[in-house]
Amino acid sequence: MAKTISAPRGTRDLLPEEAAAWNRVEAVARDLSRRYAFERIETPLFERVELFARGLGESSAAVEKEMFRVSGATGSDEERAEWALRPEPTAGIVRAFIEHGMHVRPGPLRLSLIGPMFRYDRPQAGRFRQFSQWDVEVVGDPGPAVDAEVIELAHRFYTEVGLTDVVVHLNSIGDAVCRPAYRQALVDYFSVHIERLTDDSRRRLQVNPLRVLDDKMLAADLTEGAPKSADHLCDECRAHFRQVLDLLDTLGVRHIVDHRLVRGLDYYTRTAFEFVIAGREGQQQALGGGGRYDGLVELLGGRATPGIGFGIGLDRVVIAMQEQGVSLPQASDLVAVVGFADDHADRLRVAGQLRDAGIAVRPDGSSRKLGKQLEAAAKVGAGWAVIVGEELRTGLVGLKNLHSGEQDSVAVEDVAARVSEGSALP
RNA sequence: GUGGCCUUAGCUCAAUCGGUAGAGCAUCGGAUUGUGGCUCCGAAGGUUACGGGUUCAAGCCCCGUAGGCCACCCCA
Incomplete structure (x- = not known):
């Protein structure tokens, strides 16, 4: 026998015995996209490195160490440009929004896609170098109602797919008006405790102080004693967040306000959220996440347009379904x-x-x-x-x-x- | 990027002190020419992840590489 070749590290094959679960997950995602009036969009699996660097933030883990680079072919400048496989879908969708002048379309725009994402980190339980996401984005709607609607949509997805005990953690991290003051408050606070910070956090304090809250290596009392963004919101952000919470109550979506939730990507403003399985602390408990990105379109060269969306990790959803023993009826009409x-x-x-x-x-x-x-x-x-x-x-x-x-x-x-x-x- | 454990047939695993590779399941075939599942018989399937070293002799001991699993960072 000739020498065999195995799948690339961190990737895996979807075998027929897993197809039923994936079919269910994708069918629910497509059907919910239809019922919530989202239109399909597809963007390339790779984009210019610069798009992600600008969009997600230089200091984000996804850009800093997880960028899955594509070596360019020889030849023209175009081919020698720096490319990377997409680590998340939002930057590409916003790029397409700007490139096709979609701001003139009757809005707000509701866009959705299902596809593979790539991050070059070390494989682990529930973490792969290629994984699949269902992503939805609403571009052009600044109001809190759409925040609640989108969160309720994700919540409904988990329910319809058969999962129980999925709760949303959320926070508001302010906007261009109030974030600078909050940022300074964090710098002031952590500077006092500089000797207790990790090397990584000292660096974050310079680049993006919010992400110090994300450092799980810090003592609990240190991060819990830190200024809370909810206490530093401007009137508009405070009112927005209040309304989102009230609407979620009305819709019956279980949620927990988490003051340490800041999310790993720099483009988020105001509402940030994450879906986790209750009681499964520690490992890769996040089944999906998202937030509002009111500054991203402008940051990428478009005219200022608000946006909000989420990505749900379908691999983790399938794993959770297996763990919870979700039954998948097998038709035997073959x-x-x-x-x-x-x-x-x-x-x-x-x-x-x-x-x-x-x-x-x-x-x-x-x-x-x-x-x-x-x-x-x-x-x-x-x-x-x-x-x-x-x-x-x-x-x-x-x-x-x-x-x-x-x-x-x-x-x-x-x-x-x-x-x-x-x-x-x- | 850091650390721990691991790698023998398609799968799950054996192999004593270092003595030349085995089982169950699965697969395929057979058990008097047109009816499956149970049972019985048989076959096939291995460069013991890869490369090097020690030894008369290595699946077993040593070194390296790759891969897997788990955890950290971070995230989906």
Whole structure:
């Protein structure tokens, strides 16, 4: 045997046995996108490094150490530009929004995508270098109602996918008006305790003081004693946050205000949130997160436009579904077509007729004895076997229920109806 | 980027003191020519992750590399 090649580190193959869970997750995401009137958008899997550096912030972990760089080909300047696989979808969507002049469209714009993201960090439970997200963005709506609607949408997603105990943690981190003062308050506070900070936090204090709150290495009393952004909000931000919380109460969305939640990306303003499984502290408990980014469009060269959105990590959702034992009903309306000797023409013709009628068919292509074919049919999960034999001359085939063993002779055109009655559940 | 544990058949695992690789499950075939699931018989499947070292002899001891798992940072 030739030397084998394995999947790249931090990536994995989606095998057929996991398909049911992924199908469910993607189906719910697509259906909710439809019901909440989001339109599909697709952006490239790679963009210029500069887009992410400017959009997410130079000091964000995603840019600082997790950028998955694409080595450019030789040739033109275009090809030699620095590219990176997208670590998150928002920057690309905002880039497209600006590039296509989408601000002139009747708004607010509601955009959604499902696709892979890439971060070059070390693989771990629930963390991969390639992972999948469902992302939704509302661009052009500054009001708190849309914050609540979007959070409620994510919450509904978790429920419909079958998960329980998912709660939203949220915070308001202010805006261009009040953040500078809060920022200074943090600098003042942490400067007093500079000897208790980690090297990393001392650096963050210079670059982005909010992210010192994110440093889990610091003693709890140090971060809990730090100034809270909620206490430093300007009147507008305070009112906005208050309304978001009230609306979530009205909608019955369980939420917890977390003063340490600042989020890893620099573009967030006002509302920031994260979805976690209650009681699962420590490891990769975040199932999704997002927030408002009222300054991002302008930062990337567009005219000032508010935005809000979230990304949900579908890999982690699938893992959580497995952990919680979410049941995924297996339809067994698959029909195997078996027959005798070399009557493949008959089998394929019958298979075609059944497919015309809309059912899933798997003809046996072998000339094995009938018993082997039936055994194989049951093993691949068929609920029914259609046995093609002499009676086909009169339009009849044997229809055998592979779970009960019952069998009778039916007309080919009646098979589909019998199968869709769906009595073949195991 | 840092640390710990690990790597033998497709999967889960054995292999005594260092003595030349085994089981269960799964797969495929058979058990008197047209009816599966149970049972029985049989076959196939390995450069013991890769590379080097020590030794008469290495799956086992030593070094390196890669990969996996777990945790930290951070996040989805």
